[in-house]
Amino acid sequence: MITTKQRAYLRSLANGITPIFQLGKNGIEEAFLRQIEEALEARELIKITVLENSGFETREASDFICEKIGCEGVQSIGSKIVLYKKSEKKPKIELPQGNK
Known part of the structure; x- marks a missing residue:
């Protein structure tokens, strides 16, 4: 779980x-999830557009x-989703320390 401060930074x-990526009429399939996982491993932070015909809010x-x-779902606003997952091989994004 990421903190509010970390979420704001992301x-x-x-x-x-x-x-x-665009989430369209095919919905969320295994191949789509695999592509997202690979992109998150490479980039750590990605943005996805959800099209109206996807059947998903x-x-x-x-x-x-x-x-x-x-x-981690960082933000979902309008038709955009922002996702974050720390890379296991090459972490790039240094999150601020949360208050715990």
Whole structure:
């Protein structure tokens, strides 16, 4: 679980990136989840656009993806989802320390 401070930091980083995936009429399939996992391993922070014909609301798509691949839903606003998962091989993003 990431803290509120870490989530805000990740949102600020995601502000400048463009979506690399679109969730469309095929919905969330195994191949789509595998691609997201690979992208998260390479980039750690990705943005996805949820199209209206996907059959998913933005928040439910984010929750479903996070549950399946174990990533963090940073933000879901409008038709965009921002996901984060720390890379196991080459971590790039240094999160601020949370208050615990």
